[in-house]
Amino acid sequence: MKLEIFTCLITLLFFSTSASTNTTFHHPLDPLTPSEFKLVRTIVQKKYQASPPTLTFQYIGLDEPDKAIVLSWQYSDPKTKATTLPPRRAFVVARFKKQSLEITVDLSKRSIVSTNVYIGHGFPMLTFDEQDFVAELPFKYKPFIESVNKRGLNISEVVCSTASVGWYGEIKSKRTLKLQCFHTQGSTNLFAMPLEGITVVADLDERKLVAYFDRKIVPVPKAEGTEYVASKQKPPFGPTFIGAAFVQPNGPGFKINGHSISWANWEFHLGYDIRAGPVISLASIYDIQQQRYRRVLYRGYISEFFVPYMDPTSSWYFKTFLDSGEFGFGQSMVSLEPFADCPSNAAFLDAYFAGEDGVPVKIANAFCVFEKYAGDIMWRHTESEIHDEEIREVRPDVSLVVRTVSTVGNYDYIVDWEFKPSGSIKMGVGLTGILGIKATAYTHVDQIKEDAFGTLLTDNTIGVHHDHYLTYHLDLDIDGEANSFVKTNLETVRVTDHSSPRKSYWTVVRETAKTEADARIKLGLKPSELAVVNPNKETKPGNKMGYRLFPFTVANPLLAPDDYPQLRGSFTNYNVFVTPYNKSEKWAGGLYADQSRGEDTLAVWSLRNRSIENKDIVLWHTVGIHHVPCQEDYPIMPTLSGGFELKPTNFFESNPVLKAKAPKPVHLPKCNSKP
Amino acid sequence: MKLEIFTCLITLLFFSTSASTNTTFHHPLDPLTPSEFKLVRTIVQKKYQASPPTLTFQYIGLDEPDKAIVLSWQYSDPKTKATTLPPRRAFVVARFKKQSLEITVDLSKRSIVSTNVYIGHGFPMLTFDEQDFVAELPFKYKPFIESVNKRGLNISEVVCSTASVGWYGEIKSKRTLKLQCFHTQGSTNLFAMPLEGITVVADLDERKLVAYFDRKIVPVPKAEGTEYVASKQKPPFGPTFIGAAFVQPNGPGFKINGHSISWANWEFHLGYDIRAGPVISLASIYDIQQQRYRRVLYRGYISEFFVPYMDPTSSWYFKTFLDSGEFGFGQSMVSLEPFADCPSNAAFLDAYFAGEDGVPVKIANAFCVFEKYAGDIMWRHTESEIHDEEIREVRPDVSLVVRTVSTVGNYDYIVDWEFKPSGSIKMGVGLTGILGIKATAYTHVDQIKEDAFGTLLTDNTIGVHHDHYLTYHLDLDIDGEANSFVKTNLETVRVTDHSSPRKSYWTVVRETAKTEADARIKLGLKPSELAVVNPNKETKPGNKMGYRLFPFTVANPLLAPDDYPQLRGSFTNYNVFVTPYNKSEKWAGGLYADQSRGEDTLAVWSLRNRSIENKDIVLWHTVGIHHVPCQEDYPIMPTLSGGFELKPTNFFESNPVLKAKAPKPVHLPKCNSKP
Incomplete structure (x- = not known):
């Protein structure tokens, strides 16, 4: 019990430190x-x-x-x-x-x-205040009240939420939102109980309702089985877990100085933007051989987040969200819960954004920073070939994680930036929260004769098919700005001259991308390693120093390329783009993403086909997931994880953690071994 | 300090418990x-x-x-x-x-x-004893001693290791091995210093040398920079890490009873085989709604492990190993180091195999079992759409890991079976240890005018291109034996009737594999979810109960399909196979893998094209990695991770961890908060 308090104290100590320092700026990127x-x-x-x-x-x-x-x-x-x-x-x-x-x-x-x-197309990011304002309008709007009454529902249990409207070829656009309403029936899980068939359209500039559709009455799913709040659950509970305490008596191994963080061999700046959320800048790693910090990443952040749903019907077709550009991935960040969202050894930092009135809004505990001891092995070897001795050498792994969670309506996105001592940076994305749910009359799949556009999860409840695409802006500066993008293609060589008992092997053919066209890549079509290298810096044996993209969650869009949502989301047409650095090219879906028409996207910039060889370049990588919901995702979704890694590849002369010592044994506060 | 001892005691307690119980059998699969x-x-x-x-x-x-x-x-x-x-x-x-x-x-x-x-082709697994015996023969063989002297090397610093010879179209095969020798020069890292150009061939049945080749003198890489043992390193050291203590005062949350393990909602049997290594059987998960354990996996293990190197020259072409069938993935398991290979909260179990004389050999601490608290989030949601309240509900994640490490010569393979409360089983593979290294005269890439078949890592040192393919046998029994394999294909639908402002969406088209041919799959060619379902069991809304394969490290072979190594490794030709259960089809590369000719492989069995619908079926999945070595992999390789997951998909009626309570606060032994 005491130790818990002790751990809490450490946490609070860090919290207060950070809280006091991140309200004044010390760094140009704060x-x-x-x-x-x-x-x-x-x-x-x-x-x-x-x-x-x-x-x-x-x-x-x-x-x-x-x-x-x-x-x-x-x-x-x-x-x-x-x-x-x-x-x-x-x-x-x-x-x-x-x-x-x-x-x-x-x-x-x-x-x-x-x-x-x-004067171009598209509108700026939506504010919380204007969304909150228009979400209240239906409750003063007679036809809506009548619709609710007609369904025999209690208006005091109705909540409306906002959805961006997209663009579907309209010549003239007004700044509008559509409202989707829910009948909560006392359950916290409003998103599980949509009032299907009703669409309310609000004008944001006018702050009034401009259109209303009550197309048909669809049964509202029952509240039973939707609740996820612990205090409202009934037994049986389970599964149960034994608690554990994680203790660092001398505090954590990282240092937070304002927004600058250093840990082990890494240092970087942790910024924040109302649109992007967390922004990692100036990440450098200490090279023990060169005895200096070396530059890796000038800037990394999630540039856009495209979530198209796959239901073309009148009440759903427009649900093709750009979660950053429309809703603000930073604005949507939520306070993290100590001991649950982040482990007990985490430190927390706040974030501030401005509301539509310009008044600063605080997100307490918006970031957490912690050392991850997952039980992994950094490297090891058991050597038993040498006579009379068995040698075993093992280093346990530790990494540093910066975590945020952005809750955009129903979905919660866990965003991890994980720095590994071996030089890797792992970008993790966890998808949890509530599915996008459509109400239906169906209660059994046998009743479904046409496309239902999703999975029947329980009575009257469809989890609609959708995708998640997160496009990362990765301005790598490998030992300096002038970099190149190199594809290391693995190609089969046929041995036909009988010089070997073998008939084949594979070898590598390296190809440096000259222009942007060379760097638009759909992954998986051929075996290739992709790296950003510094063509002016080589290792002692003469390899170009670089960092490699190690993708592991990729998906290619299945929408028709000329479909409106895909024009707007065309930055997902390839899994990888490389562009020359251009300060104005920040947002892959365009600065004005709301109702954008796809004229200002990464895909369009790339068509200029600029030179990218030995230049300051930006790597763009899209993590993609096609999501066919399953019943396990209901009523709240176990975290679905994805991401990618940037790994040093001939960046160091040798294993950068070769001389890492295992952490020393921990001397805990004086303890008696009896509980 | 006391607490350390305390934690140690827990560990020792478990260790001794397990050690006493796993020497007698209690279960038919022990x-x-x-x-x-x-x-x-x-x-x-x-x-x-x-x-x-x-x-x-x-x-x-x-x-x-x-x-x-x-x-x-x-x-x-x-x-x-x-x-x-x-x-x-x-x-x-x-x-x-x-x-x-x-x-x-x-x-x-x-x-x-x-x-x-x-009487067929191929030979059984190699024993350690016969390999050790023949590895000593060169030291009594004059031409070898002369070769060593001719190079000015010290024979007392030479060590020889064994390599299987493969099959390259020979009509008659003898049971032979090739020896690769190394000049250690006092370094532990023998594999970094090969005596290139010398090949020694030994007959295992005769236990004598039968051929000897000293082709050319190649400089042996220097010992400097090869060492990885901490005590032999010189400063500067780093990066440094702060220690942490992980404490479960009431012991871990799992129970080990002989070889049966239960934890949270999981129970399974942990077996061992000299060839396969760890064998997971009878994995069942408790369904809180059905109030009973439900069957998921009858049997899971790594069936074969194919590691072809990509150098066709005389001293390397044959290096196309079947690490399980030739060397024994279980025999190669090594003792795990507490606090390094496994975290402080791990319990350990021993394993026993029989030597060539039939005498049991003990591998102490061959397995570790631990609860993984990686700081992940099981599920969460922040709800701020409901008036006047912000609701936050978060469950931290915990999982159970069973870990083994098999060291096959130079490489160390970390094999994790991770059981998640959400119903997923994650198979993790970590590759570490020493690269397959070839000595060369080169010291700079500019000198290389022909294919060097690898990466120049440092002076005289090539890390040879290679692949790793691990083929898992996964005998899923989803709620019973009669199962089907279902492909859920995601297909674009064009909207051409103007019924929607959209021009397209994607939907799912399900296809049940009738015969084995329908289930031979190269992943990545089209978007598809692959699942084993019980066609006789459906959820309340009528979905077939199943488990989905969630692959994330796949590679397709680049060797010519008619090349000898690929004939033997043809079980990697597809990333997925499904076969009807057949007790005799255990080893994907054949029972007699050493010098096999590819006649008894999974790929051949599959050609029988048997019916697999509503049958007891086995899913085979190959994790694959193409490995282009980089300098960071030298002299010892930071762990490269891969794997896949089996996830419940409409197996449960709803999220199986919805009613999981967060672990209770830990009451530690009486502590003072002053160090």
């Missing part, structure tokens, strides 16, 4: 602080003399200094760093009089640097 | 005990009046009772189980007068039941 958000608000509201709903902040984020400036600062004299911080700027997308404004604010000079009215 | 091995030895040696080298035991294992008998016993009245054990039999492959004998011994009756002289 996210905007609460006081900076307030300053932006003051400056912009003063200029336009307006506040919500006339003027709304759809996005406020750091307008990063140019990469050259950041790099120059990062590697400058540590003594002068505090005083040579580059000027701070904020980038704002505001909605003002039905127009999207792009405003750059200089925070040092307390002035607006530039203003631009965006 | 591996042969030391006394049973002795009995087999006595009976067979008495019959043939011979001992090594005239009569050698190449394999002794349990001759399992028929599946029907085991199942009938397993589900019989627990009270009478101890007295109704089916008769115990051993299956023996012996080498006697240059013939392979198959002998079945009845241990209850202490008699030989049947004897058969095998």
Whole structure:
């Protein structure tokens, strides 16, 4: 019991440390602080003399200094760093009089640097406030109340949620949302009980309902069996687990200094953006042979997240979400629960974003950072070939995890950045939460004569087929900016000259991508290793130093390429893209993703077919999952995991953890061995 | 400090428990005990009046009772189980007068039941003793001593290791081995310093050298930089890690009763075989809704392990190993190191096999069993759509791991069977140890003008290209034996009738495999979910109950299909096979894998194209890795991980861990919080 408190104290200690330091900035890439958000608000509201709903902040984020400036600062004299911080700027997308404004604010000079009215297609990210506002409108709307009454449902148990509308070839678009309502019946699991057949359309700029459809009455699934909250469950419970305590009496092995984190041989900056969520920058690894930190990743984040559902009917066809660009993957981050979302040895950090009124909103415990002791083996060998001795040498593995969870409506996305001492960075994605559920009259599959577009999970309940595509922006800078993308193709060689008893073997044929077209890749079609290398840096034996993409959850889109959702999600057409670094190419689905028309996507940028050889390049990789729901996913989904890894490949001269010592035995606080 | 001892005590307690129980058998699938091995030895040696080298035991294992008998016993009245054990039999492959004998011994009756002289191609598994014997022969062989002297090397620093010879179209085969020798120069890492160009051929039946080739002098790589033993390393060390203690004061949550293990909602039998290594049988999961254990996996083990190297030259072409069938994946299991190979909360079990003289050999700590607390999330959801409350419900994940490590010469294979409360079984494979290294004159890639068949890792050192294929035998019995194999194909549907604003979506088309040909699958060619279902059992809404194969490390062979090694390894031609259960079809590469000719492989059995619908079927899945070595793999390789998962899919009516409670807080022994 005491030890628990002790562990708690460690956690709290870190929490308070981080909480106090992440409200002021120390690094050019630190996210905007609460006081900076307030300053932006003051400056912009003063200029336009307006506040919500006339003027709304759809996005406020750091307008990063140019990469050259950041790099120059990062590697400058540590003594002068505090005083040579580059000027701070904020980038704002505001909605003002039905127009999207792009405003750059200089925070040092307390002035607006530039203003631009965006005139292209698509709309900015949705704010929570406007979604909350329109989700209340049906409750004052007579036809909706009548629809609820007609179904014999209790309106006090109805909740409405918002869905972006997508784009389906309309010539003119208004900034609208569709509302999907649910009958909770006292259960927490509203998403399991949709009021199918009713679609409410709201105009966000007008903040009013603009269309209403009550197509047909479909039975609402019963609440029984939907609940997932422990206190509302009835026995039998199970399975049961024995508790365990994980103790680091001297605290964790990592250091958090503001947003800069160092651990073992890694150091990196952990940023945050209302749209991207966690942003990893300037990740470098200490090379014990070179006795210096070496650059690996200038920037890594999830650029876009495409979730198309596969039901073409009137109440579902539009559900083809861009979870980052429409809903804000950072805005959707939720507070993590100590001892459950993260293990007992985790430290926590908060995050702040600005609401539509510009007022900072705090997400407490938005990040956790912990050392992962999963029981894995870093490396080992048992040697018994040498006479009279059996040698066994084993190193247990440890890694550092930065975790966030973004809950976008029904789904919870667990995003892990895992740094391994061996030099790998593993990006993990866990999908949990509630399925996208459609109500139906069916209670048995034998009744289904046409396509039901999903799996019948229980009475009146269809888990609709869908995909998840997460597109990562990975600005690798392998020992510097000038990098190339190299495909190491494995090719069969036929031995026909009888020089060997063998008839064949495989060998590698390396191919350096010259332009973007060479680097648009569908994985799985041929055996190939993909790496970003520094063509100007070689190891002692002469291999190009690089990092390899090690994919393990890939899926190729099955929508027709000319279908509207796929045009908007065309950045998923390939599993891999490589582009030359361009500060403006941040969002794979475009800056204005809501109702976008696919004109500003990674796939379109790539068509410029720019040179990417020996250039500052960005690797884009899409993790993809086709999801055919099964009954186990209901009423709440066991985590489905995926991801990929970036692994050093001839980056080091030899195994970088060869000389890692196993952790020393832990000397716990004085304990008696009797409980 | 005290707590360490305390944790140790727990471990030791378990260790001694298991050590005392796994020497007698309680279950029809328990591996042969030391006394049973002795009995087999006595009976067979008495019959043939011979001992090594005239009569050698190449394999002794349990001759399992028929599946029907085991199942009938397993589900019989627990009270009478101890007295109704089916008769115990051993299956023996012996080498006697240059013939392979198959002998079945009845241990209850202490008699030989049947004897058969095998007359087909291929030879039985190699024994450690015969390999050790022939590995010493070069040191008494003058031409070899001269070769060593000619190179100016010290013979006292030379070690020879064994390699199987494969089959390359020879009409007549003798039971031979090739020896590869190394100049250790005081380093532990012999495999990094090969005496390239020398091949020694030994006859195993004659126990003498039969051929010798000293083709050319190649520089032996220097010992510098090869060492991996901590005590022999020089500073700088690093990276460094902070220790952590993991404590379960009331012991672990699993129970080991002989070879039967139960934990949370799982129970299974952990067997052992000198050839297969760990064998998981009778895995069942408790269904909280049905209030009973339900059958999932009758039997799972690694059936064969194919490792072809990609160098066709005279001293390397034959290196196309079948690590199970030739070297014994169980025989190659090594003792696990507490706190390093397995975490501090692990329990350990021993294993026993019979040496070529029939005498039992103990592998202490051959298995470890531990609860894995990796910091993962079992499921979660944050609900903020319901007015005035934010609900957060999170369950941390725990799983049970059974781990073994097989060290086959240079490579160490970590084999994990991970049981998840959500119903998944995850098979993990970790590759570590030492690369297959070839000596070369090269010191820089610029010198390489022809194919070097690998990566230049450091001076004079090539890491040779190779593959790893692990073929799992997975006898799934989903709620009973009669099962079917179902492909759920994801297919694009074009919407052409303007019934939807969408132009397309995907849906599922299910296809039940009728015969073996329908179930030979190369993964990645089309999006499909593969499942073994019980066509006679459906859920309430009418879905067939099943388990899905969730592959994540697949590779397709690149050798020509008619090349000799690929004929022998043809069981890797597809990533998936399904066969009707047949007791004799155990070894995917054939019972006599050494110098096999590919006549008795899974690929050949499958050509019979038997019916597999609503039958007792076996799923075979091959985990594959193409390995292009990189410098980080040298001198010892950071673990490269792969594997796959079997996941319940409509097996349960709903999420089986919905009502799992988070582990209770741990009450540690009385502690003061001051160190």
